Amino acid sequence: AQKITQTQPGMFVQEKEAVTLDCTYDTSDPSYGLFWYKQPSSGEMIFLIYQGSYDQQNATEGRYSLNFQKARKSANLVISASQLGDSAMYFCAMREGLYTGGFKTIFGAGTRLFVKA
Amino acid sequence: ETGVTQTPRHLVMGMTNKKSLKCEQHLGHNAMYWYKQSAKKPLELMFVYSLEERVENNSVPSRFSPECPNSSHLFLHLHTLQPEDSALYLCASSQDHQANYGYTFGSGTRLTVV
Numbered sequence: 001a002q003k004i005t006q007t008q009p010g011m012f013v014q015e016k017e018a019v020t021l022d023c024t025y026d027t028s029d030p031s032y033g034l035f036w037y038k039q040p041s042s043g044e045m046i047f048l049i050y051q052g053s054y055d056q057q058n059a060t061e062g063r064y065s066l067n068f069q070k071a072r073k074s075a076n077l078v079i080s081a082s083q084l085g086d087s088a089m090y091f092c093a094m095r096e097g098l099y100t101g102g103f104k105t106i107f108g109a110g111t112r113l114f115v116k117a
Numbered sequence: 118e119t120g121v122t123q124t125p126r127h128l129v130m131g132m133t134n135k136k137s138l139k140c141e142q143h144l145g146h147n148a149m150y151w152y153k154q155s156a157k158k159p160l161e162l163m164f165v166y167s168l169e170e171r172v173e174n175n176s177v178p179s180r181f182s183p184e185c186p187n188s189s190h191l192f193l194h195l196h197t198l199q200p201e202d203s204a205l206y207l208c209a210s211s212q213d214h215q216a217n218y219g220y221t222f223g224s225g226t227r228l229t230v231v
Contacts, residue, residue, distance in 0.1 A: 037219070037222075
């Protein structure tokens with residue numbers, strides 16, 4: 001069963017505008033972590049932001065924020081003031097059993113973001 | 118320069134060859150991972166090592182053999198591969214109990230099996 005779903009294969013955004021990348025997940029584990037990674041064309045995966053299932057506040061890291069809606073099981077990434085260097089693949093990921101020794105992080109299929117000048 | 122170094126960056130091998138991929142981290146992390154990234158497929162977890170002990174093996178064919186001699190090094194030994202094994206192989210590391218920092222990935226090895 002698909003545990004991480006990213007429904008947008010590709011997204012376009014104008015430079016300096018905000019963009020939301022969608023992610024929904026499925027788990028019955030009460031303790032889990034949600035992550036977003038960026039993969040530029042160079043291939044390296046870059047960790048962007050983390051949200052724990054027990055966190056009350058939405059995570060923010062600079063221009064990145066995570067819109068966490070636990071009841072809906074969604075963890076959308078919002079990038080504000082897009083820059084040309086934001087053009088890349090973006091992956092949503094989840095790690096279950098966060099406080100019980102869970103080691104497995106699974107990834108969604110990714111969304112390719114294109115930032116237009 | 119990432120904290121996780123993978124070598125080689127590119128590898129072309131025949132189906133009868135034996136080769137090894139190397140991953141090295143000096144971040145003080147105690148868990149290391151191998152992922153396979155094929156075109157148009159999500160990243161697939163292959164192996165997980167925690168404190169040099171394999172804790173996860175995701176039904177990977179035996180032609181892939183991991184080795185973790187110490188907490189800083191991880192190898193993936195390859196033999197008699199198939200063309201469908203061509204992919205980007207990513208190594209990652211993490212500190213087990215600091216999940217909020219995510220993984221640190223290497224730049225990957227682009228493997229082509231001919």
